[in-house]
Each structure stands twice: as C-alpha cells, then as structure tokens.
Amino acid sequence: MSGVFETGVRVRGWKGYTALILLWQVTASVCFYAMYAVTPFVRDEFGVSATFVGVMLTALTFGYTLFLVPVGSITDEYGEDRVLVVGLVGLGVGAAGVTLAPSYLALLGAVFVLGAFYATAMPGTNKAVFNAIPPERLNTSMGIKQVGVTAGSGISAVLVPWFGATRFGWEVAFLLATAAAAIVSVVFWAVYEASGDGGDTDSVGIRSHFRNRAYALLTAAGFFLGAGLFTTIGYTILYVEEAVGASVVFAGLTLAAAQVFGSVGRVGFGWLADRLSVPLTTSTLYILVSQAGASFLLFLAVTVVDTPPLALVLFSLLGFFILGFTGIYYSCIGSLVPTEGVGSATAGGQIALNCGALLAPPAFGYLVDVRGYATAWTMLALAALVALVLLVALVYRH
Structure with a gap:
C-alpha cells in the first residue's frame, strides 16, 4: 500500500485523503443519480410510459458501461488524478446538457454522455483507496468513500423533486449540480496529487481478471445485485407516488431515506x-451473502406495501442491504487481484453491476405496464436469490 499515503496528497493522513475522495464521489453522484430522481417529471414532460423511463435509465447505464473498459485501463496505466478531474468536469457538462434536451431522443443522447463520464468514478476512486489507505483501514475507507454514491443520490432525490414541485422547475437542480461539479473539480485538481505512473495494463487487463474463477463468480453475482440496486433507485419514487399514493416529495424523501x-x-x-x-476475501464474502439474503426477503416484502409510512420503513431497510453492498463488493474484488490491477478489476466488477442495470429497469417497467408493481418487485427478489446462490457457491469454493 504505497503511493499517495506515503508520498503524495497534500492532506494529512488517511482521514483527510478519504474525505477528499468522498467529496469527489458525492459531487459526481449528485450529477449522475439526478436522472433517477427526475423520472416522474420526464414521464410527464415527454409523455412516455414506464417502459420508456426504463429505456432512459438504460441509456444512462449504457454510456457508463461502454466506457468502463477504456477508463479502467487508462486509470491503471496513467494514474487516477487526470481521470477524476476530467470525469467531474464532463459530468457537470452532461448535467447541464440534460436541461437543454428539446425531445425524448435528444434526452437519451444527453443521458448517454452523462453516463459515459461517470465511468471515471469507480476505477479512479477505488484505485486511489487501494493505493493510499493502510490495510487495517481499507474496508472502512472504502465504505466511507462509497457513502458518496448514496449521499449524492440522496441529495438529488430530495432536491430534484423539490425544485420540480416548485415554480423553479427540476432544471434548477441540475444546474446547481453543474456548478458544484465545476467548483469541486477545481478543488480536487488543486489539492490532489497522483499516486504514481500506474502499472502494466497488459498483464492485469480485464480479460485476465475474468480468467480467475473466483473473480468471475463474484462478478456474476454482481450482475444480479446490480439489477436490484439500480432498479430500486430508478423506480422507488414512481412506485411510492403511483402505487402507494404518496406525494412526489414524500416519494423523493423515501428514496433519500x-x-x-x-x-x-x-x-x-x-x-x-x-x-x-x-x-x-472471507470476511467480505460472508457479509455479501447476508446482504443478498436480506435483499431477497425485503424485495418480497415491498410487494405488500400499502401505506406511505410502511413504504418509508421497508425501503429504508432495503436500502441498508441492497444499496449498502457495494463497498464490500469492491473490497472483495480488490482482495482477489494485485494492487496494480485494481482499476481494471474494478471496471470489470462495475461492468457486471451495470449489465444488470442495463436489462433490469426496462424489464421492470414492462412488467409494471402489463402485470403491475408486485410482479416487477418479485423479479428483483429472484435476482437477489440467484446472487445469493452464486455467493454461497463462492464461499464453499474459497
């Protein structure tokens, strides 16, 4: 664990370093996850069905997924500093572009660009953590850094519906995200110092990681967990508003909770x-098994929600497990590969999550349109069950 922690960043100790990465992650996630919070307004403004809301989320995830492989390799080869600065600037530009889309098709293009720049997040920040944080603090630091994802999404889940319900309009929330990205990118560029020149990407590329059977099993489970994670974020507001009967502001607060x-x-x-x-590896696998099992049960429980307070409680519990697994997931990935390959290994792990997110939201939306929300949530419960089986198999193999 050499690099920045020993020689680099102009902050003091692992806590200061973790705080800087957390700031970057919060800002980036506000820009990206604002698209999940804006779904009710997109549906109303562009007159699209729940299925086409899922298509929009798929376009976002497709841009994210398509650029993960090159970004992961670039991060390993050249270091994470430039990658993270350029990524945050691009996210700000993408968020502003969403507000200018004159049609649904133009919106899909802007959303794709936004997703593409978010591809810098996981390879860059995870490589930074593995380079800089002492082993005895690694999982804690990774978990804190990953809070930036949920914090950013929570912030957008509150601000976008609130501005959308006022005379200002949801576009103001996106423009505020753009301004925050510009400011934080300057701060990050001024304070952060790279960990080094990177590693040999030819020897630790994504394809070599997938030849590791443990890594392949873990990322297969990640596919099904990612389906649950991204679809939950994408449809909670719509579900609580349309099926439970709460206001859009309360629905946003439910997602934030x-x-x-x-x-x-x-x-x-x-x-x-x-x-x-x-x-x-053992500790993270045991925890992932418990998270997948609890998510399976809670997805089934969500199908019987009938009041806003119950929705708030159950989605909070669901968030604890299905939204709380990613830090452990990335730590487990990092334990299976050499440190110099963490960027590309993270990209592969994120691709697995994103592939689940590419398929599940439109499938969920289609099931909502033809069978109702109960069937759609049951689909996510089955996905969590498959992940559980894969993880248990990996525990026994390990």
Whole structure:
C-alpha cells in the first residue's frame, strides 16, 4: 500500500485523503443519480410510459458501461488524478446538457454522455483507496468513500423533486449540480496529487481478471445485485407516488431515506469487515451473502406495501442491504487481484453491476405496464436469490 499515503496528497493522513475522495464521489453522484430522481417529471414532460423511463435509465447505464473498459485501463496505466478531474468536469457538462434536451431522443443522447463520464468514478476512486489507505483501514475507507454514491443520490432525490414541485422547475437542480461539479473539480485538481505512473495494463487487463474463477463468480453475482440496486433507485419514487399514493416529495424523501440507510450499511459493513479475524476475501464474502439474503426477503416484502409510512420503513431497510453492498463488493474484488490491477478489476466488477442495470429497469417497467408493481418487485427478489446462490457457491469454493 504505497503511493499517495506515503508520498503524495497534500492532506494529512488517511482521514483527510478519504474525505477528499468522498467529496469527489458525492459531487459526481449528485450529477449522475439526478436522472433517477427526475423520472416522474420526464414521464410527464415527454409523455412516455414506464417502459420508456426504463429505456432512459438504460441509456444512462449504457454510456457508463461502454466506457468502463477504456477508463479502467487508462486509470491503471496513467494514474487516477487526470481521470477524476476530467470525469467531474464532463459530468457537470452532461448535467447541464440534460436541461437543454428539446425531445425524448435528444434526452437519451444527453443521458448517454452523462453516463459515459461517470465511468471515471469507480476505477479512479477505488484505485486511489487501494493505493493510499493502510490495510487495517481499507474496508472502512472504502465504505466511507462509497457513502458518496448514496449521499449524492440522496441529495438529488430530495432536491430534484423539490425544485420540480416548485415554480423553479427540476432544471434548477441540475444546474446547481453543474456548478458544484465545476467548483469541486477545481478543488480536487488543486489539492490532489497522483499516486504514481500506474502499472502494466497488459498483464492485469480485464480479460485476465475474468480468467480467475473466483473473480468471475463474484462478478456474476454482481450482475444480479446490480439489477436490484439500480432498479430500486430508478423506480422507488414512481412506485411510492403511483402505487402507494404518496406525494412526489414524500416519494423523493423515501428514496433519500433508502440512500441514507445505504450509506450506513456501506460504512457499517466495512467497519465490520475490518474487525473480523479472518482474511479479507472471507470476511467480505460472508457479509455479501447476508446482504443478498436480506435483499431477497425485503424485495418480497415491498410487494405488500400499502401505506406511505410502511413504504418509508421497508425501503429504508432495503436500502441498508441492497444499496449498502457495494463497498464490500469492491473490497472483495480488490482482495482477489494485485494492487496494480485494481482499476481494471474494478471496471470489470462495475461492468457486471451495470449489465444488470442495463436489462433490469426496462424489464421492470414492462412488467409494471402489463402485470403491475408486485410482479416487477418479485423479479428483483429472484435476482437477489440467484446472487445469493452464486455467493454461497463462492464461499464453499474459497
């Protein structure tokens, strides 16, 4: 664990370094996840069905997924500093572009660009954590850094519906995200110092990682967990508003609560993994099994929600597990590959999550249109069950 922690960033200790990466992640996630919070307004403004809301989310994830492989390799070869600065600037530009889309097709193009720049997030920030944080603090730091995802999504889940329900309009929230991205990118560029020149990408490329059977099994489980994670974020507001009968503001607060509990889960599970007296791979796998099992049960429970308070409680619990697993997931990935390959390994792991997100939201929306929300949530429960089976198989194999 050499690099920035020993020689680099102009902040003090692992706490200051983690805070800087967290700031970057929060800002980037506000820009990206604002698209999940704006779904009711997109549906009304462009007159599209729940299925086409899912198509929009798929366009966002497709841009994200398509650029993960090159970004992961670039991060490993040249370091994470330039990647993260350019990524945040691009996210700000993409968020502004969404507000200018004159049609649904133009919106899909702007959303694709927004997703493409978010591809810098996981390879860059995860490589930074593995380069800089001492082993005994790694899972805690990874969990704190991953809170930036849920925090950013929670912020957008509150601000976008609130501005959308006022005379200002949802576009103001996106423009505020653009301004925040510009400011934080300057701060990050001024304060952050790269960990080094990177590694040999030819020897630790994504294809070589997938030849590792443990890595392949883990990312296969990630596919199904990613389906649950991104679809939950994408449809919670619509479900609580349309099926439960709450206001759009309360629906936004429900998603925000799920994100808050997801943040607690990411830090709490990371803290637990650091304190279990077993190897890193073993501790993270045990925790992932518990998260997948709990998510399966909670997805089934969501199908019987009939009041706003119950929705708030159940989605908060669901957030703790299905939104709280990613820090442990990336720590487990990092334990299976050499440090110099964390960028590309993270990209492969994120691709697995994103592939689930490419397929699940439009499938969920289609099931909502033809069978109702109960069937759609049951589909996510089955996805969590498949992930559970794969993880249990990996535990026994390990």
